[in-house]
Amino acid sequence: MSVEERWTTLRRKQSLSYPYSPQISIFLEPVDSFGRAVPCLLKSLLSLAAKMLDKAEELDETDGIMKVLNILSNDLQFDDLEEVALKFGMRNTDTSAVIFCESHLPPDDTLDWSVLRQVVILNRLSSTKAAIYYLMINTGVVDVFSLGQTRTEELQVFGSQILSHLGKYLPDVQFTFAFRFRIPRSFELDTTMMALIFTLQLHRHGKYLLFTQAIVQQYKLKAMEEFHEVHDKWLGKMTSKSDYPFIVERTKEEVFKDEGGVLTQKGWILIDVPGFGNCGYHSLLLGLDNNSKHVYNPLYVDERREPIDPNDMARRWNLQVVRLRRDLRGHSTYLLNRIYKRGQEPAWWWEVGPLDRKDEKENHDSFFETGKDEKYYFRKKKLPAKSQMMTVWGPFVFASFLRIRVIVISRTRRPSKEDKNIVDEWSTWIFSKRDNVKPIQQAGVHRMPDDEFRKQPTIEIFHIGGEGKDVDNHYQFLRRGYCDGAVQPLTTEPENGTLLSILKEQFRQKKTAANVTNEVEREATVDGSDREKMADGTNAREDVTEEAPGTNAQTTLDASEREKLSEATNNTNEAEREEAPGTDTQATVDGSERERMPAGTNDRENEEPSEKDNHDKQIAFAGEDV
Numbered sequence: 039m040s041v042e043e044r045w046t047t048l049r050r051k052q053s054l055s056y057p058y059s060p061q062i063s064i065f066l067e068p069v070d071s072f073g074r075a076v077p078c079l080l081k082s083l084l085s086l087a088a089k090m091l092d093k094a095e096e097l098d099e100t101d102g103i104m105k106v107l108n109i110l111s112n113d114l115q116f117d118d119l120e121e122v123a124l125k126f127g128m129r130n131t132d133t134s135a136v137i138f139c140e141s142h143l144p145p146d147d148t149l150d151w152s153v154l155r156q157v158v159i160l161n162r163l164s165s166t167k168a169a170i171y172y173l174m175i176n177t178g179v180v181d182v183f184s185l186g187q188t189r190t191e192e193l194q195v196f197g198s199q200i201l202s203h204l205g206k207y208l209p210d211v212q213f214t215f216a217f218r219f220r221i222p223r224s225f226e227l228d229t230t231m232m233a234l235i236f237t238l239q240l241h242r243h244g245k246y247l248l249f250t251q252a253i254v255q256q257y258k259l260k261a262m263e264e265f266h267e268v269h270d271k272w273l274g275k276m277t278s279k280s281d282y283p284f285i286v287e288r289t290k291e292e293v294f295k296d297e298g299g300v301l302t303q304k305g306w307i308l309i310d311v312p313g314f315g316n317c318g319y320h321s322l323l324l325g326l327d328n329n330s331k332h333v334y335n336p337l338y339v340d341e342r343r344e345p346i347d348p349n350d351m352a353r354r355w356n357l358q359v360v361r362l363r364r365d366l367r368g369h370s371t372y373l374l375n376r377i378y379k380r381g382q383e384p385a386w387w388w389e390v391g392p393l394d395r396k397d398e399k400e401n402h403d404s405f406f407e408t409g410k411d412e413k414y415y416f417r418k419k420k421l422p423a424k425s426q427m428m429t430v431w432g433p434f435v436f437a438s439f440l441r442i443r444v445i446v447i448s449r450t451r452r453p454s455k456e457d458k459n460i461v462d463e464w465s466t467w468i469f470s471k472r473d474n475v476k477p478i479q480q481a482g483v484h485r486m487p488d489d490e491f492r493k494q495p496t497i498e499i500f501h502i503g504g505e506g507k508d509v510d511n512h513y514q515f516l517r518r519g520y521c522d523g524a525v526q527p528l529t530t531e532p533e534n535g536t537l538l539s540i541l542k543e544q545f546r547q548k549k550t551a552a553n554v555t556n557e558v559e560r561e562a563t564v565d566g567s568d569r570e571k572m573a574d575g576t577n578a579r580e581d582v583t584e585e586a587p588g589t590n591a592q593t594t595l596d597a598s599e600r601e602k603l604s605e606a607t608n609n610t611n612e613a614e615r616e617e618a619p620g621t622d623t624q625a626t627v628d629g630s631e632r633e634r635m636p637a638g639t640n641d642r643e644n645e646e647p648s649e650k651d652n653h654d655k656q657i658a659f660a661g662e663d664v
Contacts, residue, residue, distance in 0.1 A: 048218055056245075064244045080262075158237050180216070182216065228258075231257070274518055285309060306517065306519060311515065329495040363415065367403075370401060437471050446469070453505065465479060491518070
């Protein structure tokens with residue numbers, strides 16, 4: 039028997055059931071430690087890969103970057119399939135194997151066909167078309183899935199190869215083919231990547247009908263695991279929030295309340311810290327670590343080099359905050375006594391420094407008051423305003439002392455002069471690491487371009503302040519999470535519809551279009567007797583012509599009917615193309631075909647198949663992960 043004679047197309051309900059039981063949930067968990075929007079993160083990875091390509095060419099390391107670019111450009115290459123599959127944890131077992139091929143099915147003598155229970159063959163037809171053949175050896179059924187605009191004929195041509203190949207190893211098994219459905223390319227532009235992920239689900243009995251675009255993008259991000267790390271270290275050295283016990287986890291809604299989406303839109307990740315009076319120093323310490331400057335990190339400064347009890351980490355960080363406060367007070371005194379002596383200050387000094395002796399003392403004490411200790415600075419209630427970091431003087435002294443550029447994005451809330459509403463005033467301050475350099479203040483939010491940002495060590499922090507009883511001064515650390523422009527637009531999110539819902543809609547559209555076509559044809563068919571009655575009792579329409587001898591007893595359609603029929607026919611053809619190949623061949627399953635179809639392929643259109651109906655061909659591994 040030829041493959042055409044063994045080929046059937048399953049009905050809707052059977053197509054949308056699984057060919058195995060039980061099904062296992064094997065979807066990837068989110069792999070980004072900062073919880074970034076995956077579409078924007080993938081775009082950022084692509085931006086950096088393109089930027090690094092020129093340098094890679096100089097170093098003769100283009101292969102690795104090109105693989106990254108191909109995946110991020112929705113063009114996974116066939117030669118990279120096995121490498122990516124290993125990253126997804128796909129490995130052959132004694133009972134289940136995966137085969138990748140293009141035009142020809144390769145011979146593989148390493149497989150033991152006597153113990154194999156299933157084989158999944160990924161046939162990549164082109165960069166936009168692929169087919170997957172799921173062989174269940176104990177039932178002799180080959181389920182067929184396709185991606186892209188495949189034709190039944192090309193699927194059957196490869197099916198013939200499969201029959202010839204299997205005949206060498208399993209000559210006593212009579213295999214039949216059951217076409218299930220086609221995955222539209224609109225669901226995932228990278229056909230090869232989608233085929234690989236789908237193959238993994240079949241191999242491990244996953245719930246592929248619950249695929250969403252968001253899940254597929256998690257797999258793409260997993261494929262970028264090494265470059266993902268390169269990307270994050272290119273933007274900053276802080277790789278995880280779990281290393282810092284003082285970090286405060288915030289919901290997206292809480293973050294949005296603080297910054298209104300403005301900073302996230304610019305590509306920053308907001309990392310919050312406790313708001314009890316040390317928030318400015320905690321934020322600056324995170325900035326130091328983000329630049330690999332661990333001078334106040336207790337894991338690096340402990341001279342004994344003994345392991346630190348995790349339960350004691352919070353107190354160790356508290357001691358380092360007090361130490362930083364004390365050091366900054368000393369440098370504040372140094373600047374006023376040595377660098378900016380009274381009477382010799384630069385013209386811009388009054389925008390930054392103290393105006394008189396009283397102000398000098400307040401500025402020094404804002405960092406650290408003599409006689410105070412850890413108990414005072416980390417007491418249970420919030421510190422008074424005099425003991426908190428000053429908005430301008432604090433970053434100014436810190437930048438000079440640590441020799442690191444500091445950028446402060448400030449949001450100041452004030453009552454509007456025109457009405458009672460509160461308005462936000464945004465500004466950007468840039469403090470140089472060098473002395474005698476005037477700080478730069480700009481209205482609005484300005485994110486320094488990545489290349490300029492990376493030229494020298496830089497810390498970015500966010501300050502919230504203003505007037506009114508509901509406004510509280512607070513600092514947060516800003517960690518760059520995306521390359522320039524990668525989060526435009528911010529609303530770029532994947533569709534949440536499942537593959538099952540999309541396939542159901544395809545079937546529904548085809549059925550609707552077919553019903554319309556049948557109705558139009560019935561209305562347009564007029565037998566001979568009807569025409570005689572029309573001729574005797576009515577005025578014949580001008581565009582109904584007399585039937586010639588020997589022709590079928592059917593009228594010539596008038597213009598409106600012809601147009602209606604043509605439209606319905608076009609809708610049907612388009613819906614057929616959207617549903618799946620194979621509908622043009624053996625659309626009606628006769629008795630002999632039903633015998634060749636796997637158990638569970640019944641004709642009950644309006645009844646969900648039971649678990650048993652889903653297939654007697656199902657492979658019940660009783661939870662075994664094949």
